[in-house]
Amino acid sequence: MMANDLFVVIGVPFEQTLELQRQVLATFxxxxxxxxxxxxxxxxxxxxxxxxxxxxxxxxxxxxxxxSFSTNLISAASSHSRTPRRPARSFILGSMGIANGSKRRQMN
Structure with missing residues (x-):
């Protein structure tokens, strides 16, 4: 799958990525x-x-x-609006259930 190659391209193994990096790569x-x-x-x-x-x-x-994440991504991509409804960081973190100041989910 092409998505696996994204970690090779950025030069960081999956296990060493930060949650926000994974979210951005997942969006890509x-x-x-x-x-x-x-x-x-x-x-x-x-x-x-x-x-x-x-x-x-x-x-x-x-x-x-x-x-949850995929539903939000599809909704945003399918929107006829040319302007985002909220900033990208807020969108990604919100769809992953991460609120401001809350602990990030640990990846296993």
């Missing part, structure tokens, strides 16, 4: 999956399933986190 991977899905004429549920699989398999998020 989502963009690749979303674009490929559009090119291949995949239906939205098929793209959603692929994104969830990527988030759980490559980025090691729980099923619940992957569903």
């Amino acid at each position: 991977a989502f963009g690749m999956i979303f674009a490929e899905g559009r090119l291949r004429g995949l239906r939205p549920p098929e793209v959603h399933a692929l994104v969830i699989a990527c988030l759980t398999d490559v980025f090691r998020y729980s099923d619940q986190q992957a569903v």
Whole structure:
């Protein structure tokens, strides 16, 4: 999967990445999956399933986190608005259930 190669490209093994780095890379991977899905004429549920699989398999998020994160990413990508509704950092952290000042989830 191309998403695995993102860690090679940045030169940092998955285990050494910070949560925010993983979130940014996961968002980039989502963009690749979303674009490929559009090119291949995949239906939205098929793209959603692929994104969830990527988030759980490559980025090691729980099923619940992957569903929440992917739903928010798809919603943002499908929006007809040209201006983001909230800053990217807030969007990513909010979709992962990380509030300001709260502890970050530990990756296993």
